[in-house]
Amino acid sequence: MRSKWDFNFVKASKYCFTFSIVITLLGAIMLGVLGLNYGVDFSAGSNVDISVNKPVAQGDVEQFLQEQGFEKIPPIIVGADRVTIRFPEVLNDQQEHKLKEDFSAKFDAGASYEVNTVDVEMAKELQRNALIAVLLASVGIIIYVSIRFEWRFAIAAIVSLLHVAFFVISIFSVFRLEVNLPFIIAILTIIGYAINDTVVIFDRIRENLRFAKIKGRDDLVKLVNRSVSQSMTRSVNTVLTVLFVAVCLFVFGSESIRLFSLAMVIGLICGAYSSIFIASPLWVLLKDKQKPKAKTAAKATT
Numbered sequence: 001m002r003s004k005w006d007f008n009f010v011k012a013s014k015y016c017f018t019f020s021i022v023i024t025l026l027g028a029i030m031l032g033v034l035g036l037n038y039g040v041d042f043s044a045g046s047n048v049d050i051s052v053n054k055p056v057a058q059g060d061v062e063q064f065l066q067e068q069g070f071e072k073i074p075p076i077i078v079g080a081d082r083v084t085i086r087f088p089e090v091l092n093d094q095q096e097h098k099l100k101e102d103f104s105a106k107f108d109a110g111a112s113y114e115v116n117t118v119d120v121e122m123a124k125e126l127q128r129n130a131l132i133a134v135l136l137a138s139v140g141i142i143i144y145v146s147i148r149f150e151w152r153f154a155i156a157a158i159v160s161l162l163h164v165a166f167f168v169i170s171i172f173s174v175f176r177l178e179v180n181l182p183f184i185i186a187i188l189t190i191i192g193y194a195i196n197d198t199v200v201i202f203d204r205i206r207e208n209l210r211f212a213k214i215k216g217r218d219d220l221v222k223l224v225n226r227s228v229s230q231s232m233t234r235s236v237n238t239v240l241t242v243l244f245v246a247v248c249l250f251v252f253g254s255e256s257i258r259l260f261s262l263a264m265v266i267g268l269i270c271g272a273y274s275s276i277f278i279a280s281p282l283w284v285l286l287k288d289k290q291k292p293k294a295k296t297a298a299k300a301t302t
Contacts, residue, residue: 009228010221013281020163020278027170036173039086039180040116042130044123046091048099049114049256050083056107061085064106068099075178079255086178090117130184134165137188141195149202152286157198160279164194168267182260190267193242197275201231205280217288224280232276239272 040047058078065073065085077084091099100113118126138158145154165187172179204227212223246268250261 006229007225008221009225009276010281010284013277016273016277017281020274023170024163024166027166027173030170031173034173034176036169036179037176038123038127039178039183040118040123041180042123042127043088044119045089045117046087046096047116047118048085048087048091048096049116050085050103051112051114052081052083052108053110054108055080056083060107064103068102077255082255084255090119091115126181130181133184133188134191137191138162141191145195145199145202148199149206152283152290153202155286156279156282157195157202159282160198160274161191161194163278164190164267164271164274167270168263171266172263177259177262180259182257183263186260186263186267190264190271193239193268194271194275197235197238197272198279200234201228201275201280202283204228204231205283217284220284220287224284228276228280235272235275239268243268 056078058076061076061078061083062073065076070087074088075086096115104111138161141161142154142158145157168187168190169179171177172183205224208223208227212219214220214223243265246261246264250258250265253261
């Protein structure tokens with residue numbers, strides 16, 4: 001069965017592998033040099049969200065904090081009806097009370113406040129739990145794909161997923177975007193969508209394998225190209241549907257979910273690319289290494 005997506009995906013993957021390796025190395029270097037810009041969830045401090053009834057200029061907030069005695073101005077996000085201040089240190093009760101009282105007196109008497117404080121031990125525990133969550137998700141995917149398909153599919157799938165997750169993390173590191181709990185949720189959600197795309201393609205490969213006569217690598221390449229082509233319409237439609245929602249959330253959503261939406265947008269695009277140009281061609285490489293062994297064993301039996 002021919003598809004309108006008639007393209008040699010395996011051949012193109014040579015360039016995609018090179019591109020992905022370069023991006024991965026650059027990402028590793030940037031992470032080693034810059035690290036991640038952890039939010040309050042993963043670093044000790046206090047996050048103050050202030051809902052205001054009238055616009056407040058960021059410069060005025062910075063001047064206000066200087067008047068409060070903060071020598072180093074903490075990160076500030078100013079929206080139409082919300083001001084978010086992330087203090088790298090934990091505010092005590094006296095500092096918190098004075099901040100609220102003085103802000104209301106200077107900017108908006110009707111302002112409401114939400115203060116989230118994370119101490120050092122809690123921040124370390126959240127970091128550890130986030131890493132465990134990603135590792136457990138990866139192990140679960142390996143087990144699931146190995147049972148449903150075979151171990152070569154599992155290795156190709158997990159390499160593809162780790163590539164997606166690492167790419168998003170690298171982007172956030174390079175541009176110093178804040179990493180918090182919603183970001184971890186976005187990573188796990190992206191992994192879920194990416195594995196769905198990958199499993200759809202792998203399932204088509206498995207179905208086509210039942211009726212194919214594989215004599216060499218060229219037959220494997222043709223089979224994978226045909227399988228990806230047959231799955232392309234479904235994969236593209238699924239990604240575009242979710243991508244449209246993620247873009248709308250990023251453009252029209254509040255400040256609190258903007259970085260979550262951005263991570264979703266980047267991850268969905270990278271996930272679609274990785275499922276098509278990384279996972280399936282990688283399976284071809286792993287499967288092709290099996291062929292000589294099978295032939296040698298057949299000759300020995302003869």
